[in-house]
Amino acid sequence: MQKPNTMALIKELRERTDAPMVDCKKALESSDWNVEKAIAWLQENGKAKAAKKAGRIAAEGLVSAVADEKGAVIFEVNSETDFVAQNNQFVELVNKIGKILLVNDFTTNEQALALKDENGKTIEELTVDATATIGEKIAFRRVKKVSLSDNQSVGAYVHTNGRVASLVLVEGKDAETARNVSMHVAAMNPEYALVSQVSEQELTKLTSEIKSEIENDPKNASKPEKIKEMMVKGRVEKELAKNVLELQEFVMDSAFKVSEYLKSKKLALIDAVRFEVGEGITKEESDFAAEVAAQVASATKK
Template sequence: MAITASMVKELREQTGAGMMDCKKALNETNGDMEEAVNFLREKGMAKAQKKADRVAAEGLTAVETDGEHAVIIELNAETDFVAKNENFVALVSTIAKEILKNKPADVEAALQLETEDGVQLETFINDQIAKIGEKISLRRFEVVSKGDNEAFGAYLHMGGQIGVLTHVEGTTDEAVAKDVAMHVAAINPQYVTRDEVPKEQVDQEREVLKQQALNEGKPENIVEKMVEGRLKKFFEQVCLLDQEFVKDSDQTVEQYLKSQGATVKSFVRYEVGEGMEKRDENFADEVMSQVKK
């Protein structure tokens, strides 16, 4: 029986197994969907599906560099305990290196990559789910390229709970780039310069500050000056170059970089689980729920 792409897709949706594993299962069972599911279960390839609807908001970030290119990734698991497991740490590193080597366009493309052993990355992750016993998901990554007289800065905080990759130009000194990465990890700016802040966001902030000043009973003729002064504080909160340098509060990040003959081209900051709904469960209750099954 001819195995179609729609059959492979249906089996993947049912089992969570990798594309090539699903195709093999359908070939082995002559296209019988029920038998193919059983085949994958017997081989331990369908275990990942049981965990597919769980929330994986813990995990690690990682940064890998290789000459002119660097990558930062976030890989998620369900619990902090698993995220600290040496097998999970090794998995994060393996995935980061594969992405850096192949530079896929997005997560979907990354999952279709093949490791050095010829195993599809999605299948490789599903195998680890079966071994580790938790849902694992590649959430996001970004590949960055640099040119001459430029440097990458990598910094991982709390073992990878926060990861930062900076890209500076005007110097090849990685220590300078790492100093900036440490600052980004600590202060969490949103933009490099004021020019990057969307006009709508600035206008909204200006209007809020204006209303605050008017509500304080300030005369209208000085409100505008007050707003511009307070807007400066806003830029200091969100713009990297305007911020006091975390390692030397007597200068801004921009001043520090100028002293090194450098400037920042970009930065990426990942904090594990940011924007995701994290589990809030009692561990003892979870253990008891497993015992009762």
Template sequence: MSITAAMVKELRDKTGAGMMDCKKALAETDGNMEAAIDWLRTKGIAKADKKSGRTAAEGLIAVASEGNSAVVVEVNSETDFVARNDGFQDLARSIASVALTTDGSVDAIGAATVPSTSKSVIDTVKDAIAHIGENMSFRRSARLSVDDGVVATYVHNAVADGLGKLGVLVAVKSTGKADVLNAIGRQVAMHIAATNPLALTSEDVDASVAERERNVFIEQARESGKPEAIIEKMVEGRMRKFYEEVALLSQSFVMNPDQTVGEAVKAAAEEAGAPVEIAAFVRFQLGEGIEKEESDFAAEVAAAAKG
């Protein structure tokens, strides 16, 4: 039997399953709609994809490292209760481990095979949704590597080894002593966790962000009634302070506020026996950018009481 686009759409509307899954289900059942629905249910696909509309803003950040590379991934769940589940933690840990074998992109990781399941990461997540009964998603990832040096990792308030709500990677380029590089890298990672810098240096700060700050400072200065020449100097001074506060290397080091991060890294070079450079960093905090659905608990109770 020929499978039409209309049939695929109908099955998708009824089950919430993905287009390719619906097409395969119809092909497997000779176009029988009810049989296709049952086929999707037996595979756990309909159950999983029906839940995809629910907000998954909890979960875990997982980090993993090997050699001169490290990865950080975010795997989401609907509730913190599930995030504390051993099965979910194993899932997040497995995805981070698989990520080390790829270029670190979401697409590459999603298509890679999880050794313990012999399925792709995407299909493994779908199976976990069907098994646990809660929406989950592999949301984002990043990978850092260096030719010489280390990529230090840090997980803030870790719930298990390499798992927590906030993870940081710091690429440290140097031919110096690895233990010294790991030590300064971890300290810088802890600093990044605490301060959330916007960029590595002032030159790396997004131009649109800097321009927005500048415009705010200009308007604030104009309200003072000062002449334009004075206003320009005021704005330049405030912009210098802004860059110092948001660019990693110019921030006051939380481990020693008398130093900037850049100065601390330079000092570490003496102990390492070679120049040390912070080449890049990544900071993932759980749920960043996800709009959580706010529920009115009282309204829900009232609605339930009305039956």
């Protein structure tokens, strides 16, 4: 029987799975040097590894937003390091998940994780397999889907580094203009799309504070009440513009507010959503100097 070209097989398996070389060699040895069996071995044995990695914090990764004529999805897939986030296998996984999400209906993360690809594998299984072969915890974190009615458009934008993505939904048919506003959302990170989304409590508090400042300013003592009311309204709007998309100056043309820009294109803002990699995740802070000192101390004792 001809001896297999072990290095060539290890190289092939590594290229196909991105698994560490040591794992590729072990998988092939356990599978009689059959590449297909070795891939299955990596996936099966990787489940145990993935379970061990489940408690790790994955705060890096990529966000993505994809759209078609029926709607759009924006989602986040995490890894433990930024290095892995640039790994071809990880990027391909994110692209594959995007395609699955776009053509299926779901409302929750749990339902999204149960969606299957053309081979019958769920998104959850795909992330487990990726954890096994890449060697870091890979996690599908969150997703939002937008479905379009007859007279609506959605603009999807993903920044070149894959760390920020956004969707903008508008009334009217003009996806290109919606995408322009989506780029604004990615850059400016507004907290709300519309003034109507700001809570009544927050709005009342802001108005009260500004009104008090204006009333207590000696320079305004002789001004008519109507002028003071206009001053309050203008100050409130200016303050809201820091966090409300429709009131912000449009980054591509500061002569327009976002709502005015859309109106000039015969569109109206409905909603917007923005995802940034790792936002809201508490990352583990490591003291590198302390780690090195501890290792040196340990080695010295030996």
